[in-house]
Amino acid sequence: MERIPILRIGDLLLVTIQVDMHDRLAMTLQDDLTERIVKDQAKGVLIDISALDLVDSFIGRMISNTAAMARVLDAQTVLVGMQPAVAITLVELGLTLPGVKTALNVEKGMSLLGKSYQ
Amino acid sequence: MNGAPLADPVRFASPLLEADRLVRTSQTLPLRTDEHVVAVRRVVREQALALKLSLVEQTKLVTAASELARNTIKYGGGGMVVAQQLTDGVRQGLRLVFADDGPGIADVTQALRDGFTSGGGLGLGLGGAKRLVDEFDIDSRSGEGTAVAVVKWKK
Numbered sequence: 001m002e003r004i005p006i007l008r009i010g011d012l013l014l015v016t017i018q019v020d021m022h023d024r025l026a027m028t029l030q031d032d033l034t035e036r037i038v039k040d041q042a043k044g045v046l047i048d049i050s051a052l053d054l055v056d057s058f059i060g061r062m063i064s065n066t067a068a069m070a071r072v073l074d075a076q077t078v079l080v081g082m083q084p085a086v087a088i089t090l091v092e093l094g095l096t097l098p099g100v101k102t103a104l105n106v107e108k109g110m111s112l113l114g115k116s117y118q
Numbered sequence: 119m120n121g122a123p124l125a126d127p128v129r130f131a132s133p134l135l136e137a138d139r140l141v142r143t144s145q146t147l148p149l150r151t152d153e154h155v156v157a158v159r160r161v162v163r164e165q166a167l168a169l170k171l172s173l174v175e176q177t178k179l180v181t182a183a184s185e186l187a188r189n190t191i192k193y194g195g196g197g198m199v200v201a202q203q204l205t206d207g208v209r210q211g212l213r214l215v216f217a218d219d220g221p222g223i224a225d226v227t228q229a230l231r232d233g234f235t236s237g238g239g240l241g242l243g244l245g246g247a248k249r250l251v252d253e254f255d256i257d258s259r260s261g262e263g264t265a266v267a268v269v270k271w272k273k
Contacts, residue, residue: 023188053177056185092246093247095246
């Protein structure tokens with residue numbers, strides 16, 4: 001089955017979404033991430049969407065849900081790399097991703113989680 | 119594309135297709151599966167690029183298309199989308215018509231309101247899509263189906 005890879009860096013999980021996800025793939029990613037948080041005892045999740053040229057209400061909801069699930073599993077989620085055109089469209093669509101922390105790139109996302117590359 | 123069910127939505131949507139504009143190209147795509155939604159996003163992106171829409175306008179149109187394509191499948195039970203490059207003499211634009219032969223929308227005004235959902239979603243699909251385009255037209259009849267037409271003009 002098609003899956004988005006999840007990388008572990010220390011106690012962080014990093015997901016870089018590089019394909020235009022269909023809805024089932026987005027749901028699979030949400031489930032996989034939630035399972036990996038527990039399995040790897042992760043304290044943080046970084047979701048890198050810098051390669052995505054679209055975030056619609058379904059993907060937005062998947063991101064919000066993932067962040068909420070991570071929170072109840074004692075992990076923080078940071079959404080990183082949103083393109084400006086995507087941000088403009090999301091807000092006009094009415095989606096403001098409440099409760100989701102954001103950062104401009106992976107490095108800033110890591111420092112938001114109190115981590116560094118070293 | 120095959121089978122009779124898709125023939126009826128075309129006729130159903132035809133009033134929305136016959137606005138007084140010259141259609142330069144027309145492309146029809148099926149809407150049955152999740153993968154079809156992705157295919158629609160790709161085709162709309164290509165056509166928006168061909169029209170030289172700005173990146174923000176492209177993103178708005180593709181996002182609106184994604185919402186409406188999902189609605190067609192989820193609430194309309196599947197259907198089709200017609201993508202057309204338009205000109206009205208001065209401007210050039212892209213029109214997308216989504217059509218299904220599903221149950222129809224009982225109360226269109228209510229369905230356009232943010233937060234209204236009958237399917238457990240966020241309720242942003244229809245009203246949100248309307249905000250992302252220049253023109254929005256909807257024709258829904260109980261027991262017959264729903265057609266939604268949107269237009270984005272090149273500024």
